Amino acid sequence: MKAFVDRDTCIGCEACAGTCPEVFSMDDEGKSVPIKEDIPESILESAQDANEGCPVSAISIN
Template identity: 45%
Template sequence: MRATIDRDGCISCGLCAATCSEVFRMADDGLAEVYVDEVPAEAEGLAVEAQEGCPVSVITVE
């Protein structure tokens, strides 16, 4: 499973990083980023929760 973020649409709310810090973090520029190549199996549920909770729907987990 992989996660991506369309950073052009990110509003820097931090919900994804707060929900699933194993996959998402806030970068130095204030935008969210994915910092792992593969979502760890134990974090898959939280990654999907972050995707579903993103207020601007810029996260894809597949």
């Protein structure tokens, strides 16, 4: 599974990076950037928590 961020929707609140820093980080524009690789099974639950915690639903995991 991979994480995707809709950069037009992202408000840069950093909730995803705080919840799952192994998958999400913030770029120079203050927007979330997911890792490019598949999400390791060991942190998939944390990545899904970040998805559910996004206040503007900018994250999708599939």
